[in-house]
Structures are given as structure tokens and as C-alpha cells.
Amino acid sequence: MESSPPLATSLPEAPQVTPSGTSPNSAHESLSVESRAAPVHKRILAYFVDWGILGATGYLFVFLSAVLMAFLVNFFSDQLQPLFVEEMTAIIFMVFVALIILLVYFSLVHLYFIYYHLNRGATPGKNLFGLKVISLDGRPLSRRQCILRECLVYVDVGLFLPGLISILATQRNQRLGDLAAGTMVTHSSQTEEQNNYLYITQKEYLILRDVLTLEPLSSHLSDEYLRFAYSYFITKQVVPSSDELERWETRVRRSVINADEHGLDQQSVLLFFAEHCFQNARS
Amino acid sequence: MASSPSDPSLDPGNLGAISEIGDEAGQIKLDVKEGSQNEPARFFARFAAAMIDGIIVSIISTPVSLPIGLALGFSTSGDPTTLTAAIAASTASAYLVFLIVMFMYFGWFYKNRGATPGKLIFKLKVYHMESGRYIGYWHAFGRETVGKFASTIILFLGYLMAIFHPEKRALHDLIFKTRVVRSATD
Numbered sequence: 001m002e003s004s005p006p007l008a009t010s011l012p013e014a015p016q017v018t019p020s021g022t023s024p025n026s027a028h029e030s031l032s033v034e035s036r037a038a039p040v041h042k043r044i045l046a047y048f049v050d051w052g053i054l055g056a057t058g059y060l061f062v063f064l065s066a067v068l069m070a071f072l073v074n075f076f077s078d079q080l081q082p083l084f085v086e087e088m089t090a091i092i093f094m095v096f097v098a099l100i101i102l103l104v105y106f107s108l109v110h111l112y113f114i115y116y117h118l119n120r121g122a123t124p125g126k127n128l129f130g131l132k133v134i135s136l137d138g139r140p141l142s143r144r145q146c147i148l149r150e151c152l153v154y155v156d157v158g159l160f161l162p163g164l165i166s167i168l169a170t171q172r173n174q175r176l177g178d179l180a181a182g183t184m185v186t187h188s189s190q191t192e193e194q195n196n197y198l199y200i201t202q203k204e205y206l207i208l209r210d211v212l213t214l215e216p217l218s219s220h221l222s223d224e225y226l227r228f229a230y231s232y233f234i235t236k237q238v239v240p241s242s243d244e245l246e247r248w249e250t251r252v253r254r255s256v257i258n259a260d261e262h263g264l265d266q267q268s269v270l271l272f273f274a275e276h277c278f279q280n281a282r283s
Numbered sequence: 284m285a286s287s288p289s290d291p292s293l294d295p296g297n298l299g300a301i302s303e304i305g306d307e308a309g310q311i312k313l314d315v316k317e318g319s320q321n322e323p324a325r326f327f328a329r330f331a332a333a334m335i336d337g338i339i340v341s342i343i344s345t346p347v348s349l350p351i352g353l354a355l356g357f358s359t360s361g362d363p364t365t366l367t368a369a370i371a372a373s374t375a376s377a378y379l380v381f382l383i384v385m386f387m388y389f390g391w392f393y394k395n396r397g398a399t400p401g402k403l404i405f406k407l408k409v410y411h412m413e414s415g416r417y418i419g420y421w422h423a424f425g426r427e428t429v430g431k432f433a434s435t436i437i438l439f440l441g442y443l444m445a446i447f448h449p450e451k452r453a454l455h456d457l458i459f460k461t462r463v464v465r466s467a468t469d
Contacts, residue, residue, distance in 0.1 A: 045400075048339050048342055048343060048400075049335075049339060049400040049404075051338070051339070051342055052335040052336070052338045052339035052342065052400060052401060053335055053404065055335075055338040055342070056331065056334045056335045056338055059334075124404050125400070128396075128400055128403050128404070195396075195403075195466070196396065196397065197316060198316065198319055199315060199316060199319065200313050200314075200315075200316050201316050203304070204304050204313060207304055208304070208311070223414065226414060226415045226416060227413060227414055227415055229415060230410070230414070230415020230416075231415070233315050233319070233320070234315075234319060234320055234321070234410075234415065235320075235412075235462070236320065262311055263310040263311055264311050264313075265310070265311075265312060267312075267313065267314075268311055268312055268313040271313045271314075271315060272313060278415070278416065281416045281417075282394075282395065282416075282417060
């Protein structure tokens, strides 16, 4: 997937937004919009997640429609009586009802995909992996495009192989539905990672990481400091004395060398370093 | 050639200036990220998240374990001994596949995202109480298997105690020292 071409708007060699203290990238590079063709495994995972949501609502839907059916059959029992005299007609009736329930459920499924693509550009599942559906002509997705993508899901996913082959074979990782509708699915690792910041926002962290000169992080200091920072800033179980805070500040400023130049006060430097440790612990 | 819809806030040139996070005097004053001092997750959100995760894990594991079970079933002759053995073997293999998928799924998501997809949809995160980090593969696996088994075996009281606990922690949270929170940020 590395060879897939970036879009015209993104920088040619946009680096991954990964936490590292010694990154030489400028702020421009590390914060650039990284919209590339989405890798196939992310699309499959996102699809599984969407079906997890749809499956859970499906249980609820089947349960509710069963309750509704019980009431309806009871209410119209006189009219339905002749159907249940013979076994065959009863079975046909049951199958007919089941088909209607299935039809309603699948239209709900398609509405889910069309609604989210049209209004948000991504379903909840796609959102989790930083994926977004865009139109190749640069305009927002139209209703026609969303519906066309949905229609071809039966070929792409229903028959399993066509979609997979199409994604692997085309340059922009488009499935047949994408090709027909003139859309593609993009991936931005910045969007994907934006909820993995705890102490300060992604933007604040990435800008400061570029500007500040950081000592290599020792895992001992990182562990000890995170333990303190989590209980102080997040759970607020610890109320440290000002002496203790100053002790931590001196230790932290030894690792964040030019913090004074940029006028970071005590809380700022403590928060930034907490995020730095947290990001490094994740990778 | 493809081009994405133009959005000025996404233009690389507009991002990345240090002045954006400082004040006029060039002083940088950071605050704790909004919504980070998370409140404990609500019981219903956790319940729905667990349900979605269960479905996703079975969507992934069934296509793997089903062919194995079928192959074992068809490989037997009719006599009861081999049939029993085949049933036992296919059950065991299904459990094994399920456990492997669980290990990968819960491990990867808890370690890298701090929450499984089901939890992420409801904006829930799981942190280790003491180290303040996301939990790792084995920690997550232990929590899902041993921890949730313990919560289940006492007639689901381990789960239900999350409703009454002052910090809304379930039994498997207490055993594995985890904290499930709802982050207000999007």
C-alpha cells in the first residue's frame, strides 16, 4: 500500500504522525494533511466494526419485530385463522413474514451507510480508523454516488472476491462501487490518532514536539512520571505539595531543554512532558 | 487527477505555527485537554460496547473455525468413538480460534487505541489505574478471560456491581486495576 499515490492536495512524502522525541520534521510536515488511498486491512476492519454495530441493532430489531408480530397475529387472529388450518399455508405465511422483516432490516442497513457517508463522509466504523469517502471530482459526495456505492456492495462484498481484487488492483484502492460512483476512500493517520492524546491536544503536542529540544527518554523516568501525572492531572487522587511539583518541574526541565525560551510555565511543561511520556509508552 | 474538497483549516500552510497555541506575548500556557478528567463510564454504554465487541469477534472467528469443524466432521466414519472424538476436537478448535482472535483483537486495540471498537463508538477508554497507560496484550487478555469469567460465575454480579460501585468499576476492573472512563472530547 506504500506505493499508492497521494492526492494532489497532500505533500508528496508526508511522514507518519508518530511520537518520537528526536524527529527532525518541521511542524508543517508532521501536521500535513495525510490523505492517501486507504489500506485494504483498515477498510475491512472498519467494515467489521460497522457490522458489529448493525448486528447489535439487528438483535434489537428482530426482538422488537417478534414482539410486534405476536401482537399483530393475536389481534388479527380471526382473519388469519384459515391460513393456519393447513401446514403448508402456515409455513408460506411465516416465510413471507420473515422475508419482510429481513427486507426492512436490510433497508435499514443501507440507510445507515448512505446516511453516514452523505452527512459525515464516514460511517462510525470508518471514523475509528481515520477513513473518509471522498468524491474524485472534488465536490462533496452526492446522494447518487452514495446510493450507487451501496448497490454495488452486493457484488463487492456479497461475492467477496470482486471487491478485494478491485481494491488490490486499482491504484487508488477503489472497489467496484467506488469506480462506478467516482469515489475513493482516503486514510489520514492524523485523524486516526487524534483521540489518543490524553493530557494536551494533538495539535499542541505536535507543534511543541517540533519546537522543543528533547533529551532521549529513559523508561524509568517515563514510568515514574506517568504514574504521578495520571494521578495528579487525570484522576486527581493526589494533591502534591508545591515542593513536590517543583521537584518534578526541575526533573522535567532537564529533559525538555529549551522550554524556557518558549515561555512554558510549570503546568505547561509538566503537561507536555506527561503527553510525551504517554505517547512514547504507546509506541 | 483527484483532489479532495477544499477546506482551509486542513491546508498544511495554516497548521503548525507555534503562535497558534501561545498568547500575544509568546507565552505558552497549556491546560489539561478538555474532557480528559474523565468521568466513569456508564453501565449501559459498557454493556452495549461489550455486545458490539462480541459480535465483531464472532464475525472474525466464525469463518475460521467453521471450516475446521466441518472438515473434522466430514473426516469421521460413522462409528460413535470417532464421532465423539470429532465433536470434541471441533469444539476445542473452535474455542482455540476464538481465544486467539480475542487475544489479537482485545490486545491490539487496548494497547494501541486504549479501547476496543465497541468502546470507541461510545467514547470509552480503558486505563491502567497505577501506571496511567493503556493496558497491554496479556493484561487485556487476562481481563477478558479470567476477569470476565470471575464476573460471570457469580451470577453476573461482577458486572452488575459497576452500577453500584462509587467509581462504577466492575469486578474485572478491580482485579486487573483498570478504569473505564468516558471521554467527553470527540
